[in-house]
Amino acid sequence: MKTEDLILRILDDIQEAVILINSEEQIIFLNNSASKILNLSKEKALYKKVTDTISDTRLHIVLKTGIPELDRIQNLGKKIIVTSRFPIKNENDEVIGAAAIFRDITSVQKLAEEVTNLRDLESLLRAIIDSTYDAISVADEEGRIVMVNKAYTKVTGLSPKDVIGKLATYDIAEGQESMHIRCSREKQPILNVKTKLATNKKEVLINVNPVFVKGEFKGSVGVIHDISEIERLIRELEATKRLLKKDEAKYTFEDITVESEIMKNVVFQSKKAANTNVNLLLNGEPGVGKEILAQAIHNYSSKRDNPFISMNLLLYDEKKQIEMFFDSEESLIERADSGTLFIDNAHLMGADVQNLMYELLNEGYVYYNKKKINLNARIIFATPENLKELMSIGKFSRKLYYKMAVVTIEVPPLRERKEDLPSMSKQILHILNQKHEKVVYDISEDAINILVNYDWPGNIRELENVLDRALMNMAQSETIITSMHLPDLSKENDDGNQINGTLKEMLDEHEKRIIIETLKICQGNKTAAAKKLGLTVRNLYYKLEKLGLK
Template identity: 45%
Template structure:
């Protein structure tokens, strides 16, 4: 039995030394001799005389175990446990030392520590660059993004890391996924990313480690501002917006029953050429629905022309809509000009604020809707176009019709397929998702990295009445984000001055010396109050209110939209 025991002890990888109560060596196995460089004739000798730095004799004397002690030898680093041996009565009759070589383990731990330090340095370097960088593995799963990436896309690392590289793509094919297939570099790829569909150019290369494909790294350049300036160069010369429809039904946020009904109605009518009348309060998303209907229709690759009937002076609205022949009036171009109706040929004409269309122009619009034919101002020849009409209003057209302010025949031609868009007060359950979507959108516009909204603030904004609906909510969140520190990541109650006390109802401007805040905010609030009072005094007449304020009607509409003022 003793022979078997010795064979077993000699076979294990640990070194073992056993001493008696006099601290004399009674057994040493082969691994102990190898690790400590001991001769084979130490049995029977005092352990402290034959083993350097041993503490077995101390353990025999004190009876105290010493567990997992690191010890350096000439050739290795070992970890030792020294345990006293007691008889059945608890008397110390010896001690045993069990130890193992941890030199290789220690080197591995040091290498891991060094790798972590290198990883942290690389991440700091990547975060310091202004170019957005994303890294994906061989399966196209995102593994790393930097701060600049969040600024461009609006997505935080938590929202994309560990997910397929398609997660941030609004339009186009994921470059990471493509490289995972072809394993070749791709340069100057054009994509749209994030909720705001920013235009970007992507350069990406595959990563190979010892000849094995391990993933890809992409550098994303934001070119949306340059494209926006180019696209708007011609638009700023006009009082309308002539654009390509930007949004789809996926951009309409909300799961409430009312918004789902509106979306389903819009999706059905989009497949037909029927005229659509979008109705709802200011800021409920009428223009968003117009874009989505056009993009879901057979006309999606044709022009989408939007005109605000209230923003263009009555004197030139007819010429803007239907065009004019050269020299037909003072200031007209000699070669004449195509109108918006003709520019929309084959596509969609969006008549926003159609309730503000001058009564004098309504008969001509009615004739056009009925026949799809028109005569330019100053012209004689009839032109025919194929245009789908989408109109929008927040006014009571039925009341206007009874009062003689809107032609009944035009009303019936526009009201072929009415869609009512609910206000935020009727779909409060959608407000949290809408607010988060706005934060992501404004992250891109403002170059911020706000990651979310605290539950207390969510509860606050759900409880408020947003008379300007989504537009007013977006203005509110925009002001809050501007006032946040650049490193702050969550909108908290402290960022909202009126969080603890609701603002009083807006009335006459007054010198409120008891409420002092940032000068910019106070000036804007004062301006908002003045505009509201001017609209009240003018009975809602925008032309009269603009004249009272000595500003243009267009400026008045801009400020009303900016401050979320209902009409």
């Protein structure tokens, strides 16, 4: 095979398209790639003028000018080519023809446009992600951080340099596993995890979702919502609400579980008494719900739109009782104007207080420190003690007793109203759900049987404690309290308090009982109680607040 033929054969088979024209502008060579790209048969093209055969050609111009045109992009209908055109010269440097070498780059051009679009899209998404106030972190399939937004640094205090490329072991939560790593392991969304950041102790809510591409796990996206300010505002709001509502009664008879006949009778008596102006005495063991009943009576009466003032004498000595009832700028009796004054642990009234209270109830007013205090409120007294027995030993005023106990309602202990237990337990459960942020909607029959067969020396307060502990024993995914979740009630001590739980919980509970009993012995006198306990008065007040006794 001649050398010229071999060269033409090679040119015919290469991927690049090749066209040659002579000095007459005639096509003298067209290889297979050129024929395919131009959709032009060799028979129709050879020895025809290039301008008559190929539209938008510039080979004739290169032939005339002798100036090459390199790497030009050109549209050929739906196709895009990159072409180089150059003159062919003889040994005398005379132009005797021209050649074009080109390639179809339609697919490459589309890919380039897609890449450009993806880059634009990535920039757009990055701008959107950076504009959000929530901290966002993206991790790969191993749980290594690959991207964070600007808010991430603001919320966590960690810069991209601190975390990118590193395992997400310290970027989110204090004292627990990283949500990214957990998501990497479980391949499931991790939602609504409330915790504190390790870096700055901010309260946050975390959601981490897995990312799948064509069914294959590729990583996870975490959104950290800073709720520290919200939590602070909620706490302030709750504190404000407590201040604003301290003179209001929130419970009604609808909040009291009434399945047993004995409680039906209590509610009947209470409603009947609510529509009178007589003073009431509620008698019942600690924890039976005497204040709830007092609030329900107030809200059922014509006084419902007026103040409900509550005072627990267990926490105040006689001097403080006199001050709060009669000697302050606005005494409790005056604050309760046209409403209800609820006095709990009434058996702890000091002797002088009893005398003043009798005069107030008997005359409708009392003078103290040259100030006249009128009684325009109904007073509901409550006590766990037998006042008649205290009268018999001279510990309580007989004349006051008959003034304050015009109507006496005995509030039964929980052991005498066990028919109420199932409904009451579910009612308490609803409140505890909010406390523990759980969705526990029922109590199993075996658990109810255990509750019904227990005598509840601590009454409703003890039932709340037991159910509270049951919820703490439950996994987040569990929705029904069973016997397995209940603490062992056979290990309850004589006063109905749990002896299991954490050491701190048991110590707090024991400390609370000692302080309460000491205050009872000292008739509410904190100075005497502090001295008996070997504490300063200031320290005692601190403990009362810490243990929820103030």
